[in-house]
Amino acid sequence: MHLLPVYRIRLNLAVATLVQYRAALIIWIQGLVVEPIIYMAVWTQVAGDSGSVGGYAASDFAAYYLVWMVVRHFTVATNPNTIERRVRRGEFSPMLLLPVHPIHMDIADSIAYKIVALPALLVALVVLALVFPPEFALQSWSIPVFLLSLSLAFPIRFLFGWVLGLIAFWTTWARSFYGVFVVAEVFLTGRLAPLSLLPGWGLALASILPFRWMMSFPVEVLLGKLSLEQVVLGLGVQVIVLAVLLTLLLAIWPAAVERYTAAGA
Template sequence: MRILLGVYAVEARLAMQRQAQYRGAAFISILGFLMEPVVYLIVWRLVTTATGAIGGYGTEQFTAYYIVWTLVRVFNLALAPGAWDWWVQSGRIANDLLHPVDPFHRNLASMAGAKVVWIAVWVPTAAFLVLVFRPELSPNFFQVFTFFVAAWAGYVIRFITLWALGLVSFWTTRAQALVEVVIALELLLSGRLVPMAVMPPWVQTVSSRLPFKWTFQFPIEVLIGQVSAADVWRGLGVQVAWIAAGALAILALWRRALRRFTAVGT
């Protein structure tokens, strides 16, 4: 365990240094995914200006929600399942399998390290959004602290989910359709499109029983104060349960997947 923690620290530090060289590229990427929340924000501000608050979300709450959304999106970035197609089909994964540390740990640590640079370059874009949309956001220390815990836990859950989805590439080279469906479900049920409070009650029930909401909406609502302190602790508990369940699933799937993998190389 101590050795593994050391590996995490080294991988994260290396990734951070590597990503720091490409901070301009990271800034451009963040600018790129800014349009999505800005559009949602404009649409829902228009709606709530006409109708008043919906499910506890008025204009101010929607504004704060979609601005914090941009930070949680940065936390949420994980290895895309599409990368697995290339990784497995090209046989390049064979190199990583020779390494004494499991690629899961190395990738989880590496993306977490790169994220630190991403979060740093996110700050100016957030400042721009705050200037344009003037959100009312004044979290206390408890909200800020639990937000960071929930956001990192959300990253781990999403990383595990996408890793499990990527493992399908060991069985079929055509996992793309499945990935598209899962990503669409995530869009609708995670709070990325709209907070679940806006959705019909049955969608809210489905959403609370899947992992997606705990990676996206939960951290946002913790920071903007849409959940009570008791629900914050309960939500963190649900996140831990999803991490444990996901880790067990990966353990079971990974060995079976590797048995199917053969590579011929030079």
């Protein structure tokens, strides 16, 4: 329970820092909107020719990207690059002196961003919904299950980034590797297209690597593209992935800290 005040103070601090730059709100809105608009426009064109693509009509794509934006917002996490920078520049030193695990600051920071940038997300959603009218086919269980899978997706994405970031403690080439990670994210989180539109091996890859479970899966749930069995199975996989990542973090972190001291000496 000693963590609670740590979180409260860190959250206040992060919110105060972010609120300083109010003009950034406009840039956030713009950054949120442009990419989904590109993909929506492209897929609307593709769907327009034949009515629908792989089960998605134009209005389904609109719904897909709206939900995808919500999921992206609530799963925003620390980038592996940030961890690499901390290792390279020695920025971990002061963080390691504190009596709490540095991951808690990062969790608090990314929660703060979600709160402060929420107005930007809402504006972006309204704008997009006006330009590309969406259509939802909700099941009775869609929304609660969506919220459940979303609340699993955030820690998965967060821990995945953090565990990958730990590679930087061992090699200076980590930064190039993270470039590959960013590319994989474009294809495998359902950003470029819904995963079901990728070739079969793409979906398989996204399911084996945790990419599908940290972003695409909640979107699929809310869009009603999955049967009840697939949803239950998916939630189970999310729990397993989360447990594996947590175990990895707990196992690797002490060794990483050991390496870090060695590097500084």
